[in-house]
Amino acid sequence: MNWFRKKHNPSSGKEDLSLKELLNICKESRDFIFFSQGDVFTVSYYKSMVDTTTVNRDILPVLTRNTSLSLDELKKVLPVESIEVTGNVTDIQNKLLNGNILVQQPNSDRCMLIPATSKEKRQITIPENEYTVLGPKECFVESLETNLNLLRKRLPIPELYVKEIIVGKLTKTKVVVVFIKGIANEDIVNTVINRISNIDIDQVIDTTYITQMIEDNNSSVFPQLIETERPDRVAGVLSEGKIAVLCDGSPSAITGPTTLVEFFSAFEDYFLTWHVASFFRLIRLLAVTFSVMSTPLYVAVLTFHYEMIPEDLLYTLISSRSGIPFPPILEAIILELTIELLREAGSRLPSKVGQTIGIVGGIVIGTAAVDAGLTSNVLLIVVALAALASFTTPVYKMSNTIRLLRFPFLISAQLLGVMGISICFAFILIHLLKLKSLGSPYIGPVYPLRLKDLKDALFRLPFSQQTVRPFTVLSEKPVRFNPRHNAAKQTDKDIDE
């Protein structure tokens, strides 16, 4: 959207501030410490931003012992790295707010900045949203440095580039674009960097903010970038030639360019043997189709095409629907909304209570609704199964999309029966055909048809087949490894040799 992308005037008048005025503004805050050591030097810092142990143990003792030294000499004595001596007020302001200690001497117009940032962070925990039984159990945290550490640990190569961009006029959030140079496509990297630098917004709280602003089409219901909390997944896609974006204060990374099928591939697929993984992927795709189509089909068939139901099934349906006062569409919408209600209530409540409410609410309301003759139990089964099926989607954002997609299908089923479902599907298909993710076609490898890329789409073939990077990322180095090196070990031996 244009209003995010407008270039703003970079000169905001902050340069005009003198050091004294800056300190006066800072002193208004309770957590700003300002004291003079005799008349030799003054020390000031934000107490909330610095690590007090470092200050009291390493910095202050040195300062008090060496009162006669100048700032440049002090710099050599202090046991702290990257100390800066500067007179630039903007610099001083930024450093001060990032947890540096400002040391001034009355006879000098320059001052010294000693980094003593306190690193408050959460422990690295087990991924909760993308839990896997096998594989690493590390998860991103809110600290950018920790997250980069988790990544670099997995890809210890100098080609792993980390480009930093500051976004947000108020939050000054550090956003980094991570990619492997020589593998990731330069143009796509530049597109991402450009899009991020052109963001004009006052606050960036999470990577999801960035996602919404750099997506190719942000009025689409389909997510075009994957957000993940797993460092191993990010490392995996980076080596495929994709690009990741992390941001300080957010425990998730954005990865792209991506395709529709990638949203249905769990990272655990790579930890399982390929037959099992392929089977699970097919199950997931079936589940999604079922989840979106089942209730609309029920409505379409019962409203328009009851001839389609075989005789034996018809008796079951009639007996379950007899005495129900609503037409199928109303019945379906009520039940679907109830399920959405339970799901939403369950996710807002604390996890323990949420589960109870969900199960009890679901069973009690469901049984009562059938007993009271408000809905048919066949539809109840269909809706509950559809809800269950929608949970199989491994990427949270996509499962939300699937929740939403059901409703336009329901309405079109009411209007034109199975033809309506087909028309609605055509609308979505045309939209998907137009959609792009960072400039790459969204429904590749199906269209444009890349038979080679199908190795890791609907199926996941064994690693020995995964020798080339996906075509959608337009990698600078398409070949991943030479399968012959692996094949050489298995010589062609005859039986019992």
Place this chain on the structure above:
Amino acid sequence: MNMLKGTSILLPKPAESKQVSAYFVFYLVTSMQIGVGILGFERYISKAAGNDAWISIIISGLSIHVLLWVIYQILETGQNDIFGIQKHLFGKWIGGFFNFFLILYLTVFGIIVLRSFVEVIQVWMFPDLRTWYLSMIILVLVYLAVFGGFRVIVGLTLLGVIYGLPLLLLKFFPLQQSHFYYLEPIMNHSISDLYQGSKIMTLNYLGFETLFFYYPFIKDAQKSQKWAHLGMLFTIAIYLFTGLVSFVYFSKEQLAHTIWPTLSLWQTVDLPFIQRFEYFGLAIWLFVILPDLCMYVWAASRGIKELFHLKQKKGVLLVLIIIFAASLFLTDRQKIDMATTILNKTGFYVIYFYIPFIYIYQLIHKKVRKKG
């Protein structure tokens, strides 16, 4: 290139990012040839050639192969779409007239495809359905797709083929109750009967000539010829299979009274969870006719752009409005049948007389130029 100043009368060659790979011609040729016609072609050819009608399917298919070759000769010499070639060959006015005729031809094709699909839906699914209602919804779909450009249309084509193919598997059900002796005795019809059958059959193959319009959008277009022929072979195979199944399932008398044999055959599908499969089949059929419709609208609007220097976006809207209005006038079976017959006759002359005519004219034109 400024169109209005008349610095050039030809459209610029599309950028490579707008082009598609050569093998897509396979899907394009096949998909354009399969539309509403395949649902009910058996009745007409069986009327002419009886149990030997399947030979007509092959004969006319082979003749189309020759025409495909001619089309490629014309396009490779001209290195442009047909609008450009005609302008080049016949000059601004006569070429413009021919171009206008082609735009009309494409538009009428669009009207017939849309109206006959809506008719099938009205007869089989919703007898009370208003024509304008479904026409409008489908045209909105076409509008969205065509605005996405040629690549989106090709995507729809590919998906249309993928969705449509499994429907062939359903022929398994009628084959179980088929009578192969309906085909015997083989070759008991005269050559003229076969010719009549082939002539009628040709009309079902119409649509391959859209190649004239999308040729500049194919990467390495010269290499696409084999794909076009393969696509044509595939179409023949599908028509032959569909036809044969109908001929062995229905007797000649039954077939004379069955307007849409494919739909009737879907009724024989017997699955434990579904009956009356033709409802599903028709819903899926939307994806088979949608790319055809999009292609006609796209090609027509491109012609309008070239002829009247009208923005293609406006041209698309114009064509869609004409199709919508015209589909409202075709209110009953007789009118639709009449329009289809007129179009088929025109199509017959276009492919068997007009295409060779251009080819020969182009050859002479080239020779005269060389001498000059």
